[in-house]
Amino acid sequence: MYLLTFISSAFLLYVSGKYKRNKYFSAFMVILALLIPSILAGLRDYNIGYDVLLYGNYWFEKACSYGSMIGYLNKAREYSVGIGYAAVNFLSSRISHDPHVFYFNYELLHMVLLYFGLKPFKDKISIPFAFLVYYFMWYNLSLNILRQSMALIIVFFSYQFVVNKKPVWFALCIFIAMTFHNTAIIGVILYIISFSLQSRVAKLFKLIVVFASGVVILFYKQVFEILASMSIFSTSRYGHYMEDSLAGGRYIRIVFWLFIAALVIWRGRQCNRIWDHSKVINFWIIISLVMSLVMFVASSTVIRAAYYFDIIAVISIPFITENLGVREKVLGNKIQYVITIVPIILYWFLTFIVRNGAQTFPYVFYFAATGTSS
Numbered sequence: 327m328y329l330l331t332f333i334s335s336a337f338l339l340y341v342s343g344k345y346k347r348n349k350y351f352s353a354f355m356v357i358l359a360l361l362i363p364s365i366l367a368g369l370r371d372y373n374i375g376y377d378v379l380l381y382g383n384y385w386f387e388k389a390c391s392y393g394s395m396i397g398y399l400n401k402a403r404e405y406s407v408g409i410g411y412a413a414v415n416f417l418s419s420r421i422s423h424d425p426h427v428f429y430f431n432y433e434l435l436h437m438v439l440l441y442f443g444l445k446p447f448k449d450k451i452s453i454p455f456a457f458l459v460y461y462f463m464w465y466n467l468s469l470n471i472l473r474q475s476m477a478l479i480i481v482f483f484s485y486q487f488v489v490n491k492k493p494v495w496f497a498l499c500i501f502i503a504m505t506f507h508n509t510a511i512i513g514v515i516l517y518i519i520s521f522s523l524q525s526r527v528a529k530l531f532k533l534i535v536v537f538a539s540g541v542v543i544l545f546y547k548q549v550f551e552i553l554a555s556m557s558i559f560s561t562s563r564y565g566h567y568m569e570d571s572l573a574g575g576r577y578i579r580i581v582f583w584l585f586i587a588a589l590v591i592w593r594g595r596q597c598n599r600i601w602d603h604s605k606v607i608n609f610w611i612i613i614s615l616v617m618s619l620v621m622f623v624a625s626s627t628v629i630r631a632a633y634y635f636d637i638i639a640v641i642s643i644p645f646i647t648e649n650l651g652v653r654e655k656v657l658g659n660k661i662q663y664v665i666t667i668v669p670i671i672l673y674w675f676l677t678f679i680v681r682n683g684a685q686t687f688p689y690v691f692y693f694a695a696t697g698t699s700s
Contacts, residue, residue: 327366327689328466328678331362331363331366331461332457333458336457336458338358338362339355339453343454360437364431365430366433367432368429369426369430369691369692369693370429370469370689371691371694373690374469375472375684377470377471378470382472385412386419386425386428389415389416390419392419398416399416408477408508409505410476411476414428415428418432432472433468433469435476436476439480440482450645451641452647455644455647456640456643459670460640462671463636463670466684466687467683470684470686473506476507477503477504477506477510478503478634481510481516481637482640484500484516488516491521493517496517509630509631512634513634516610523606523609524606576621578673578677578681579677580615582669582670584615586615587611593646593649593651596649597645597649604642604645607638610639611639614632614635617629618632646666647662647665647666650665652665
């Protein structure tokens with residue numbers, strides 16, 4: 327079901343690009359492409375994704391019981407539930423009291439932000455391929471970590487303002503992302519490092535950042551305590567991550583990022599000549615690799631921070647793939663996409679199918695679980 331959803335959605339986006347001169351037909355294809363994964367998210371049984379039963383259903387049902395949005399948001403703030411997440415719950419509850427409608431709306435918002443986050447880069451990457459990268463790396467997670475997944479996609483959407491150097495719009499996006507999950511403040515680093523990597527001291531700055539990120543992650547407990555004292559994080563809500571030594575899938579993750587880093591080393595200079603910002607997006611891959619190494623000695627909180635750098639791979643991997651410079655007699659330059667997508671699919675299969683990461687496999691439709699017919 328996941329594969330059918332991913333492939334059909336990407337294919338419709340491909341068709342949209344082929345017929346872009348017919349703007350109405352092209353737009354219709356895009357709408358269908360975004361609706362397919364959203365419908366799948368909405369039709370899932372409640373056992374798909376641990377956070378659904380932890381707080382997903384609870385806070386939506388609570389939203390249905392409130393007549394005042396202000397009162398509901400105040401209650402959400404009282405329990406350290408992001409007011410952005412609570413607002414989406416409340417607005418969805420005005421449409422329907424069925425939680426499945428909320429999960430559909432929530433995933434559709436993900437898809438819309440993803441599409442418009444990628445659209446500014448349409449001349450640099452293949453949008454259908456970028457969607458495949460997202461699907462295989464992030465879709466299953468979006469069915470589970472409800473609050474942080476939205477924060478991640480908003481931070482990703484904001485990246486266009488990093489590239490175009492629009493700090494006010496970027497800051498606004500980070501603020502909104504933080505109303506879903508406080509960890510989104512990590513996204514500020516994207517702008518700071520991006521600006522510094524394009525300065526005259528870029529090489530020195532790279533070394534400083536890699537070293538500093540390693541030091542910060544190794545002393546994550548102390549950093550967490552400082553942020554908690556500044557009321558940025560809640561010790562009651564996030565403190566258990568500090569003691570959790572099971573980041574999960576460490577070897578799968580490190581092999582995957584080693585492969586992507588190898589592509590950067592192989593084609594990095596060529597990519598930099600084509601697009602100056604390539605050296606920045608490639609650097610996020612190095613950060614992801616560094617964090618993968620640190621996970622062997624740190625807690626699962628590291629992966630929560632790593633997500634904000636990993637997500638930029640939805641741009642960097644398609645760009646590297648587009649410029650691999652590999653051709654084959656039958657497939658031509660399409661072999662480039664095969665070279666990249668096969669390891670990504672393998673990563674998805676091992677992480678989300680074999681290990682059941684995010685607790686989203688096997689997929690169960692809600693009407694199948696309840697015994698009702700479709």
